Amino acid sequence: xxxxxNRAVERFVIDNYGEEAWSRIAQMGKLGVDSFEPxxxxxxxxxxxxxxxxxxxxxxxxxxxxxxxxxxLVSHPNCEVPRRLLRFGGExxxxxxxxxxxxxxxxxxxxxxxxxxxxxxxxxxxxxYGYVVRVRGxxxxxxxxxxxxxxxxxxxxxxxxxxxxxxxxxxxRHLRVAIHDTDFGxxxxxxxxKRG
Amino acid sequence: MGIVETCAVDIEAAELGRLMPMxxxxxxxxIILAAGPTLSKIAxxxxxxxxxxxxxxVRRPRSITTFQVLRNHLDNTLHLSLRGDPPTLFRxxxxxxxxxxxxxxxxxxxxIHVYDAVSQHRLNLSDFAATDLAIEMLYLKEAxxxxxxxxxRLNERLETARRVAQETAVTDLLTGLPxxxxxELKISERMGRNEPFAVMVxxxxxxxxxxxxxxxxxxxxxxxxxxxRFLNCxxxxxxxxxMGGDEFLGLCDGxxxxxxxxxxxxxxxxxxxxxxxxxxxxxxxSASIGIVVAEDDGNTTLAELxxxxxxxxxxxxxxxxxxxxxxxxxTTDQSDGLEVENTKVVSFRSARNTS
Numbered sequence: 001x002x003x004x005x006n007r008a009v010e011r012f013v014i015d016n017y018g019e020e021a022w023s024r025i026a027q028m029g030k031l032g033v034d035s036f037e038p039x040x041x042x043x044x045x046x047x048x049x050x051x052x053x054x055x056x057x058x059x060x061x062x063x064x065x066x067x068x069x070x071x072x073l074v075s076h077p078n079c080e081v082p083r084r085l086l087r088f089g090g091e092x093x094x095x096x097x098x099x100x101x102x103x104x105x106x107x108x109x110x111x112x113x114x115x116x117x118x119x120x121x122x123x124x125x126x127x128x129y130g131y132v133v134r135v136r137g138x139x140x141x142x143x144x145x146x147x148x149x150x151x152x153x154x155x156x157x158x159x160x161x162x163x164x165x166x167x168x169x170x171x172x173r174h175l176r177v178a179i180h181d182t183d184f185g186x187x188x189x190x191x192x193x194k195r196g
Numbered sequence: 197m198g199i200v201e202t203c204a205v206d207i208e209a210a211e212l213g214r215l216m217p218m219x220x221x222x223x224x225x226x227i228i229l230a231a232g233p234t235l236s237k238i239a240x241x242x243x244x245x246x247x248x249x250x251x252x253x254v255r256r257p258r259s260i261t262t263f264q265v266l267r268n269h270l271d272n273t274l275h276l277s278l279r280g281d282p283p284t285l286f287r288x289x290x291x292x293x294x295x296x297x298x299x300x301x302x303x304x305x306x307x308i309h310v311y312d313a314v315s316q317h318r319l320n321l322s323d324f325a326a327t328d329l330a331i332e333m334l335y336l337k338e339a340x341x342x343x344x345x346x347x348x349r350l351n352e353r354l355e356t357a358r359r360v361a362q363e364t365a366v367t368d369l370l371t372g373l374p375x376x377x378x379x380e381l382k383i384s385e386r387m388g389r390n391e392p393f394a395v396m397v398x399x400x401x402x403x404x405x406x407x408x409x410x411x412x413x414x415x416x417x418x419x420x421x422x423x424x425r426f427l428n429c430x431x432x433x434x435x436x437x438x439m440g441g442d443e444f445l446g447l448c449d450g451x452x453x454x455x456x457x458x459x460x461x462x463x464x465x466x467x468x469x470x471x472x473x474x475x476x477x478x479x480x481x482s483a484s485i486g487i488v489v490a491e492d493d494g495n496t497t498l499a500e501l502x503x504x505x506x507x508x509x510x511x512x513x514x515x516x517x518x519x520x521x522x523x524x525x526x527t528t529d530q531s532d533g534l535e536v537e538n539t540k541v542v543s544f545r546s547a548r549n550t551s
Contacts, residue, residue, distance in 0.1 A: 037353070038346045081342045088335040091321040109332075110339030192334050193315030 001115055001138065006036040006050055011079075012072045013054060021057065029053030044138065051139075063144045070148025074156065086153060087190040093159035094179060097121055097131050097150075117142055124176075133175040143173045150177060158187025202294065217325055218286070218304040222248050224297045226263035234323040235304060238284055238313070252276045253283075266290075267300070276304065284316065285309045306330060311337060368438040370416060371423035379437035379445050383498055386447065387490075394457050394489045396446035397505040398426070400468070401482040401517040403442040414474040418481060421472045429464040452489055454522050461485040461520030469518070484512035488523040 013022045026034060029049040036042065055062045073082045085106075089099030104116040117137025124130040133150070135142045143165050154161040160181040167173050209230045212219060217234035220243070228251065231243040243251060247263075254260040256275035270290040277283040287307040293299045306313045310330045313319065324330055366378030374382060386393055400422060407415040419442065426436045426444055435447035451457060465485065471478040486509025488501055504523040511521040 037350050039343075039350050081338075085335065085339055085342070088321075088331060088338075106335060106339070109336050110343050190320070192319055192321065192331070193311065194338060 001041065001044055001047065002038065002111075003036040003040045003042050004038040004114075005139075006031075006042060006047055007038045008073060009050055009054055009069060010036055012069050013058070015076055015078055016068075016072065017058065025050070025053045025057045028057060047139070062141055066141055066144035067148035067151075070145040070150075071152045072148075074149055074152035083152075083156065084190070084194065086149075087156070088192075092182060093154055093157040093161065094129075094182070096153060096157065097133070097177060098123075100133065119146070129179040131177040131179075133177060135175070143175050147175055150175070155185065156188050156190075158183065158185040160184035204294075215325060216303045217323060220248065220252075220302045220304070221293070222300040222302070224299055226266075229299065234319070237319075237323065238317045239278060250279075252278055252286075255285075270300065274302070282316070284313050310334065368440075371420055371438050373423050373427075373444075374435065374437040376437065376439050376445075379435065379439070379447070380498060382435045382437075383447055386449065387498070391450055392452035392489060392491050394448040394451050394487055395501050395505050396448060396457075396461065397486045397502070397509045398444040398446065398464070399484050399509060399513070400442035400444075401484055403481050406479045406481060410474060410477060410479060414477070414479055417474050418472050418479050422468055422481070422483075425467045425470075426464060429460060429467055452491070454489070457487050457489070457522060458520050461487060465518055465520065482518040484509055484517050485520045486510065486512055486523065487520065 010022060013025060023034070025031075029046075029052065031046055031050060031053075051062055051065065055065050058065065060068070073079050074086065075083070086096065088106075089102075090096040098121055100119045100121050103119055107114050107116045115138070117135050117139075120134040122132045122134075124132055133146065135146050139145075147163050147165060150161070150163055154163075159179060162178045162180060164176045165173055166176055209221075212221075212230070213232040217232040218238075219230075219232040220228055220235065221230040223229055226248045228243045228246050228248055231239075236243055239251065249263055249266075253276065254266065254274055255277055257269060257272055260266045260269055260274075270292060274288040274290060276286045276288050278286070285307070286304040286309075288302045288304045290300055290302045293301050305328075310333055314330075314334060321331060366374055366381060368375040368378075383395070400418070403415065403418065406418050419438070422444070423436065423438060426446065430436055430446060430448065433449050435445075435449075437445045437447075439445055448457065448460065465483050468481060468483045471480050473479075486505045486507065488505040488508060490496060490501055508521040508523040512519040515521070
């Protein structure tokens with residue numbers, strides 16, 4: 001798969017734990033490189049080793065690691081690109097959630113051979129405040145990653161939303177999202193045109 | 197003419213504004229009756245009651261300068277600009293509406309100017325209809341440029357890596373001098389210049405003894421020191437290279453004087469004979485040197501030059517080491533027919549004799 005994923009983990013480790021932590025993880029995981037190139041493809045086995053090594057070195061389960069990574073990609077000041085691209089999804093957090101269906105198509109517009117996990121969003125019941133999000137990709141545990149992304153996006157919109165991962169149906173885990181207050185916080189401003 | 201089907205739409209201005217946030221509704225004589233919220237936001241002032249052509253200029257078709265003419269061109273795509281600094285550019289389609297007197301409804305879009313308009317007027321998602329592909333276009337622009345930036349950075353990193361690899365391929369890592377390949381590249385640059393130059397082959401004497409008694413690390417220090425001393429004895433623009441093992445090469449530029457070259461060689465030997473310290477122990481080496489002068493006639497290959505220099509070096513070794521020999525010039529002391537053959541025009545002596 002594209003180095004983009006590995007690179008995201010690399011930046012996450014460096015920005016939060018420092019260069020030293022990264023080089024230890026690169027050693028432990030026998031990654032064979034000091035740094036990943038986002039636009040080059042790497043063997044999937046390298047990604048597996050990278051995740052195992054990061055989880056071990058940072059002392060957090062892979063679930064927590066994924067969740068933190070998702071949060072980092074949206075909320076860290078060094079990651080302006082993913083946050084902005086996601087905000088194009090809608091004017092409100094609810095609109096954004098419903099735009100997740102389109103995410104793979106959107107990503108492919110920019111990079112045609114990018115493999116993006118399939119995301120499915122359903123509104124639950126009659127209320128428009130409950131959603132179920134399913135994600136399927138080559139990496140196990142993507143629900144946790146998505147949960148981190150969505151929590152950070154809810155903050156970004158200034159929306160209070162509760163997220164839960166459920167082992168609910170035959171399709172495996174899914175994410176339940178309940179919007180409680182759309183005016184909960186300030187949120188961050190989003191202008192269509194990038195400044196500077 | 198066929199039957200004209202009418203579609204009776206009775207719609208509130210606010211509702212129409214949701215469908216088309218940049219619409220303008222005009223009376224039959226060109227007065228703005230209503231305008232969409234985004235267009236009003238961009239204009240930054242009240243539009244209702246103003247003359248259409250006072251607010252917007254028709255850029256194309258050029259012939260439209262009065263409202264009377266505009267009414268006859270409603271089938272054209274209109275290119276409009278909102279008067280202001282800088283003007284905002286639009287594309288528009290127009291249609292006649294019913295009602296008393298009949299009016300004109302125009303729907304405006306930014307067309308390709310969408311990015312400029314969005315940044316100039318700080319527009320947001322809510323300023324566009326959900327059906328407007330302008331948002332997708334802005335998204336695409338941003339996603340593509342992020343991908344392009346990454347590709348550009350990748351290219352820069354690959355280019356740097358390529359240069360380093362190229363540099364390493366022609367460099368001897370121990371001494372930092374050019375290696376054999378590096379030397380060949382430099383000398384081939386010199387060879388077409390029609391100026392004399394000399395090639396010097398240098399072999400360290402007693403180097404094996406240092407290696408055997410004090411170890412490879414000592415040997416490495418000796419080689420590094422020898423490289424520095426060799427460089428110090430040469431002029432700027434000359435080239436010193438390591439061929440591997442204890443063999444070095446020198447390229448002396450613009451020199452054809454055998455006395456001068458011999459002096460350079462002897463100075464070099466003297467410099468190399470000064471003891472080299474390694475962890476409190478003294479390493480002593482010397483050097484044998486063979487020199488060939490190339491009067492650049494364009495016929496001599498590098499291999500031939502090196503062969504002659506090697507033969508001169510062989511003479512120095514045979515004569516008891518620590519000596520300088522120049523190809524084509526018989527060594528002064530008991531040479532016993534060991535002098536190098538005076539071949540072609542390459543050796544210094546023949547070069548001089550023919551000039």
